[in-house]
Amino acid sequence: MSSPLDLARARPGPAFTVTLDGREIQALPGQTVAAALWAAGVTSWRTTRGGARPRGIFCGIGVCFDCLVTVNDRPNRRACLVPLHPGDAIRTQEGTGHDD
Amino acid sequence: MTERPSLAVIGAGPAGLAATVAAAALGVRVTLLDSAAEAGGQFYRQPAAALRAGRPQALHHQWRTWEGLRGGLDAQVAAGTARHLTDHHVWLVERRTSPGAEGFTVHALLGPEQEKPVEVRADAVLLATGGYEKVLPFPGWTLPGVVAAGGAQAMLKGALAVSGRTAVVAGTGPLLLPVATVLAAAGVRVAALVESADPKAFVRHSRALAAQPGKAAEGARYAAGLLRHRVRTLVHHTVIEAHGTERLEAVTVAALDSTGRVRPGTGRRIPCDTLAVGHGMLPHTDLAETLGCRLDGLDVQVDDEQRTDVPGVWAAGETTGIGGAALSLAEGHVAGRSAAARLHGTAPDPRAWTAAAKSRARLREFAAALDDVYAPPAHWTDQVTDDTVVCRCEEVTGGAVREAVTELGAGDLRTVKLLTRAGMGWCQGRVCGPAVAGLAGCALTPSRRPFALPVPLGVLAHAGESENDDQ
Numbered sequence: 001m002s003s004p005l006d007l008a009r010a011r012p013g014p015a016f017t018v019t020l021d022g023r024e025i026q027a028l029p030g031q032t033v034a035a036a037l038w039a040a041g042v043t044s045w046r047t048t049r050g051g052a053r054p055r056g057i058f059c060g061i062g063v064c065f066d067c068l069v070t071v072n073d074r075p076n077r078r079a080c081l082v083p084l085h086p087g088d089a090i091r092t093q094e095g096t097g098h099d100d
Numbered sequence: 101m102t103e104r105p106s107l108a109v110i111g112a113g114p115a116g117l118a119a120t121v122a123a124a125a126l127g128v129r130v131t132l133l134d135s136a137a138e139a140g141g142q143f144y145r146q147p148a149a150a151l152r153a154g155r156p157q158a159l160h161h162q163w164r165t166w167e168g169l170r171g172g173l174d175a176q177v178a179a180g181t182a183r184h185l186t187d188h189h190v191w192l193v194e195r196r197t198s199p200g201a202e203g204f205t206v207h208a209l210l211g212p213e214q215e216k217p218v219e220v221r222a223d224a225v226l227l228a229t230g231g232y233e234k235v236l237p238f239p240g241w242t243l244p245g246v247v248a249a250g251g252a253q254a255m256l257k258g259a260l261a262v263s264g265r266t267a268v269v270a271g272t273g274p275l276l277l278p279v280a281t282v283l284a285a286a287g288v289r290v291a292a293l294v295e296s297a298d299p300k301a302f303v304r305h306s307r308a309l310a311a312q313p314g315k316a317a318e319g320a321r322y323a324a325g326l327l328r329h330r331v332r333t334l335v336h337h338t339v340i341e342a343h344g345t346e347r348l349e350a351v352t353v354a355a356l357d358s359t360g361r362v363r364p365g366t367g368r369r370i371p372c373d374t375l376a377v378g379h380g381m382l383p384h385t386d387l388a389e390t391l392g393c394r395l396d397g398l399d400v401q402v403d404d405e406q407r408t409d410v411p412g413v414w415a416a417g418e419t420t421g422i423g424g425a426a427l428s429l430a431e432g433h434v435a436g437r438s439a440a441a442r443l444h445g446t447a448p449d450p451r452a453w454t455a456a457a458k459s460r461a462r463l464r465e466f467a468a469a470l471d472d473v474y475a476p477p478a479h480w481t482d483q484v485t486d487d488t489v490v491c492r493c494e495e496v497t498g499g500a501v502r503e504a505v506t507e508l509g510a511g512d513l514r515t516v517k518l519l520t521r522a523g524m525g526w527c528q529g530r531v532c533g534p535a536v537a538g539l540a541g542c543a544l545t546p547s548r549r550p551f552a553l554p555v556p557l558g559v560l561a562h563a564g565e566s567e568n569d570d571q
Binding site for chain 2 (some may be wrong): 002006035038044053058061076
């Protein structure tokens, strides 16, 4: 099966490890938080303040703020914009992200 | 004037790039500010450099045009006539009018963290801030796995990422074709392309469409691509519900009748883990509004030279009206030439941009025809149930908006916002605006937002204190 990486003939450097709620996942250099989570099969990384409903990417370009996530203990990062670095700790953000 | 005049161009998409190259070639010192790490805007969004894509053109079309633009920018940067400030998120453009200090200060925040401020001063500004996607609500549209069609494309172009194995692409508008085609090429099974427009509507615009043979060929190429990937196309159909609990599992699509109402009993369920959905585009006009530029409906109003009604401010591309990359290029070219002439204290000679002006006129007519053909179904609000979330940030439902209108007498977006909080969240109404207007039965008017982005209070407290250009 073809993949976007195959389609664009991407030759990224070696994968590195980040964590999602303590679980190790692999990320490629240049990937945003959202791209690495999508590649790991994760589509939701936030629950809403009101109904505690799951949310992930929506607009993909930094306009909608639906993809907010906690990165290295800083809540409300836009997953579609923030690039990952080795060892980054991503946490599912609950509500405003300031309660825990 | 002993020093060359300066122009700040905001946005490095087709319009901003064309303007930068044109103005710099005519002796203006251009500073191009853009939020992305690479030039290109949304249309020519580039994969992150570290992904080392050997063939990024596989995700694009009109790649040669892009190579020309990038080459033009590179040449101007190498010659020292232009500088390209990447990762600069512009949140405000301020007009300075005190004697001896006339001009503009562009306020930006740096990098993905968007906390470190930078100020850039210039004699004039050119707004090429582009647009973003409009998505109208329906039950289940907040489920993870439901993404904006342009968002799916952006994730693919910029991050080489897809979210699942089986997608439905739905809504209305010309964007759906490239999105379905590129998802299929990237290995996603596209179970259906669901377009609510009625092909018969094209007949009314045969003249405008016939004047664009290139566009017809482009459409034919997409049609061939969809056929090759065995993508089923359902026209005059719409998504009425997205199903799932923690994430998307299926969608129900249904046929529309000739008045734009869902035909009862035509619903069919399509299993999928991704729904890429879009209903057209909206212009980014925040910076223009705070500068006091006049808007025409939702679009920044410009004259034949692409000048706004605020002296020293030009606008080009989608911010002046959604019309696609080719129109953005033509407008950017005219704007860059006009700005250069005016900054040198002369009137531009329109004969210098005859070809661009002709192309602009034709493409505007074409865009107007597309706009008419691809209008969302006339009765789309019927699908918004009272418990459908309309404002995603503040979780305001369709029922709450209707109550604000029918029980509390709200008649405009601002009153609905005050009564329900719809539009008061992180996105500041950018996403829910069209939905709230539709449900409230009022016109979608531009919201007055003092800043184009969230700004840390510390940055705000010290903005404008630096004496000199930070760069």
